[in-house]
Amino acid sequence: MNIMKSEIGMMVVFTIVILTMPLWLAPIGAGYPDLLQKFAIFGLFAIGYNILFGLTGYLSFGHAAFLGIGSYAAVWSFKLLTMNVLPAILFGVVCSGIFAFCIGYVSLRRSGIYFSILTLAFAQMSYNLAYSVLTPITNGETGLQLTINDPRILDAAVTSATGLPSTTLFGLSMSGYSGFYFCAVVLIIGFFIALRISRSPFGLVLKGIKSNQTRMKYTGFNTRPYMITAFVISGMYAGLAGSLMAVTDPLAGAERMQWTASGEVVLMTILGGAGTLVGPVLGAGLIKYFENIFSAFNDKSLHELFSFLPEILENGVVAIIRPFVGEGWHLMLGLLFMLIIIFLPGGVMKGIDRIKTKFGSKSEKPAEQSE
């Protein structure tokens, strides 16, 4: 009963926090649909990644491949079948699940660094295939886009034939805020599933694999099916995130599969707190915020920001900050990442835990304990 209660409580709080994002993110300049959609989508991606990395400790460097496959599958569904988003999502998740099974089946024969390198190699292979070899399917570097002349078999009867159609959920347009709320609902469902998984016997097995796989094997457990299942589930999460990217913006590009994109989700998970449930969502939000907001600063906007200071001081402050924003936003992110790794090895969630213990919150133990 106690667990159920905390679970319901956690879901209620999470739901409310996610659905009210447009409100509480507005003051820090992030309350616009595109970024909110990105928060939800990459949150989902990181949650799925965490099922593999956080629970079993297997560091995959190839998850961007599944993200890309989900996107391509969804865009093809828009091109060939219908502009309705549900078939696209289904198609994206199934395709990436199949791919995850194939890649996982081979990669999971090894563990540790060899596993990481294998997944990296597969992801790079998929990227290069999408980039040049499979150009007829992926349209290479230009990216797969919708055109007016696409067949769209299921829509053919009802098209109005004026301009490019947009993605819909039974008539509800999937751009702007409605797109965000759709992604948010999917994120909440995905979060709930991840919560259930991590507290199920299956989740316990995964945690057991992380703490000592050899011992698990000696006690008679065949860990391989569990590993493959975890890998496929997290690949399907990535495919879901990828298809949502195509839903909110019907374009799929090969750069989504590049190793930097795989590295990004590792950063998100570690930054937020690997193994925790909320951490990856937080980490995803942080990184996307940096990418979209800090990269947009230029000299002019910085000067406006610090115009309350005396002019000499203003110029000084701007000169110091300038290299870290605009085109140098990666520097800022790197600095933040270093600080967190050095002082808070458990990620942002660890920091929140520490603050809680410091101020002696007696209410209850943190809902989700990190390691």
Add this chain to the structure above:
Amino acid sequence: MKQPKINRRDVLKGGAALGLAGAAPMFFTRNAYAASYLNDPGNAATVTLGFNVPQTGAYADEGADELRAYELAVQHINGEGDGGMLNTMQPSALKGNGILGKKVEYVTGDTQTKSDAARASAKRMIEKDGAVMITGGSSSGVAIAVQGLCQEAGVIFMAGLTHSNDTTGKDKRRNGFRHFFNGYMSGQALGPVLEKAYGKERNAYHLTADYTWGWTQEASIKASTENIGWKTNNTVKTPVGAGDFSQYITPVLNSGADTLILNHYGKDMINSLTQAVQFGLRDKNVNGNDFVIVVPLYSRLMAQGAGENVKGIFGSTNWHWSLPDEGSQAFVKSFGQAYGFPPSQAAHTCYVQALLYADACERAGTFMPCEVVGALEGHKFDGMGNGPTEYRAEDHQCFKDVLVVKGKENPSSQFDVLEVVEVTPRAQVEYAPDNEFFAGGDLGPCNNGSA
């Protein structure tokens, strides 16, 4: 000490519920203030434009120069500085008091030369900053992706440097406009010049950047060189931003080709050309011909980056700072005064696009995209550095003269690296809208966006 029994969760829940209740009116009445088009500046004193350029990646040099040009254009439109091309543009409805009396503000973003990042950054400008027009880009892949986005969102897109046939060909959109020339025009302009310089008996090997621009330029150049009797030995695609091209250049040595055509741009072209020269290609003699290299799309920034290696190499360009006409000189003068060096062709096309947009709004009397589209379609203008120019209504492509240039043998300064060999007249590079290189697209209807 006794504390009231309110735990943290209750506070959180209560707070969140309050927030949700408070937010509700915002969502349900958002459309109550609906304007007739997206990001209508209404009675505001300013209007916001979005400058979306690559600040990182293989085309970052061009991007930086584009941004400089945009800043200059905004100054001139707002009536600051010496006015630049505002004084030479004909016809011009601009008064030097902003656009339609509103001061021009701008926001910037980094495309990273990636479609995803470029679209995210353009969306931010449209959704958060309220930009009525997006412009910029230094890669056709990005230009096509962002043009598609602007069409869906309902704002005007004024393409920056994009040379692919597809931008105004199979991927053209009603809300998108391109001032820059394209691969087909390069082919038409270069063909006769190459024939005169290198004869009819040539065997060409293409190295091509592997995306829409590379593909269409390769096809255009191939068609035009085969037209003058050249043979095509091989066409090899190379990834954008490869850095090291030696694995692609080595096979050229033994291929039997006597001409290397580099369909590369930006840092890629600098690297591939430098390596080709280092490998001794230009010192070779094949089939009785001296080995030559051709770079169909040239820019002064690239020529500068490649240094000595560009001497004597032919290519085409949209504009060059040494042009003697009044408009070019006015632009070079104000750009030079502001930044201390002459502008590149990327800077020129972006500057002109910003001015053309401002002028079109002024003539249309509104920022409404469909009206602006109407004002730009079929618009004829002069005094912007390319002679008489027309925005063709059928495909939103500018038609004007094309420059064939050559790397200068004796440069007088570090910027004086290209010389104009021939100004190919518009008639020679013009084509029908349904030309085979451009067929398959549809402008579709214009989109005002939903406010």
